[in-house]
Amino acid sequence: MVDSRFFPRHSGVSISELADAIGARQSEPASNSTIISGAASLSTASVGDVSAIGSDTHPDLLSATRASAVICPDRFRVHVPSGCSALIADDVPAAFALAAALLYPDALRPVPPMGVKGISPEAAIDPQAHLEQEVTVEAGSVIGADARLGAGTIVGSGSVVGPGCCVGKNCYxxxxxxxxxxxxxxxxxxxxxxxxxxxxLSGGQSGSGGNSIVQIGRVIVQDNVEIGANTTVERGTLDDTVVGEGTRIDSLVRIGQNVRVGRLCTIVGQAGISGNVSIGDRVVIGGNTGVGSHLNIGDEAMIASMSTVAGDVPAGARWSGNPAGPARA
Structure with missing residues (x-):
């Protein structure tokens, strides 16, 4: 259920406004005046909530919902109960994501634990650091010499921005x-x-054990990237490690040194990307997938969860398995 302590309900939008915002078609225009202020699953929804039907949802669950509106494909319209407005969408998950973002905008961006704007007196900020206007740095955080924080950026408690690092505007x-x-x-x-x-970990083996190679590259994270909890992105050895614009990386992912991730990619939890891998644009890598080193993954490739990638993946390919190869139709 949605707990209003953490995610307060919206002041409300009419069903017609909601339909316009998500690109859905209304089954009952007479319900325009109904106000939607929250989102919930079919089984927990109540009056004022919008819900959605999944691809594997049984029609009986839809018929029993108490939601005021349901986003669904046209074929499920007949199962929507009386008093509930069907919002017909070709892409139900995308439409519901837009609805939830409209109703709970604060859930799209994390909230710092102290919830106070400005620089905490308990933060350690080097005198040579450069902070633009409306930057928030919470208690226990450390900002190093010559570090730069752009306007509107928030640094949560106990974080470290090292010397010389640059963080752009409106980051969290x-x-x-x-x-x-x-x-x-x-x-x-x-x-x-x-x-x-x-x-x-970089280097090779010799008779005396492992030899580490100095890593003097950087990490470049481009605009509008989201990186999940406890994910690691290693700096490059000589070249940079790069994460492309608009890419989303889930929690517990490892990105090795010198990896180049393209634009608008999705990498799901517990995936491991070995060093010196090149990943194209709009690639999807499923959870618990391992990618070996020095490989190329082409644009718009999709790799299924729990795969082991040991060779180059062509652009647009659909691979799965261990070792991974072309998925069966």
Whole structure:
């Protein structure tokens, strides 16, 4: 259920306004005046809520819902109960995502734990750091020499932005995040515990044991990237590690040194990307997938969860398995 302590209900929008915002078609224009102020699952929804039917939802669950509106494909219209407005959408998940974003805008961007704007007197900020207007740095955070924070950026409690690092405008750095040897673009979200720009395992074996190679590259995170909790992005060895614009990386993902992730990619939780991998634009990598080093993954490729990638993946390919290969139709 949605707990209003954490995510307060919206003041309300009419069903017609909601339909326009999400690009849905109304089944009952007479219901225009009904006010929608929240979102919920079919089984927990009540008056004032909008819900949605999933691809595997049984029609009986839809018929029993108490929601005021349901986003659904046209074929499910007949199962929508009386008093509930059907909002017909071709892409139900996308339409529901738009509705939820409209009703709970604060849930799209994390809220710092102290909830206070400005610089905490308990933050440690080097005199040579450069902070633009309306920056928030919470208690226990450390900002190093020559670090730069753009206007509107928030640094949650207990985080570290290392010397020389640059963080763009309107970024959110969650609690317990470390940013080292990195340049961060605008509108970036780093969730709690993310580790950006640390060194990783590199080098080879000799008779005396492992030999570490100095890592003197950077991490470049482009605009509007989101990186999940406890995800690690290692700095490059000689070249940079790059995460492209608009990419979303889930929690507990490992990005190795010198990896280049393209634009608008999605990498799901517990995936591991070995060093020196090149990933194209709009690639999707499923959870618990491992990608070997020195590989290329082409634009718009999709790799299923729990796959092991040991060879180059062509652009547009659909791969799965261990070792991964073309998925069966």
């Amino acid at each position: 750095i969650g609690s317990g995040v470390s940013v080292q040897n990195a340049l961060i673009g605008n509108g970036v979200i780093l969730h709690c515990g993310a580790r950006i720009g640390h060194g990783g």
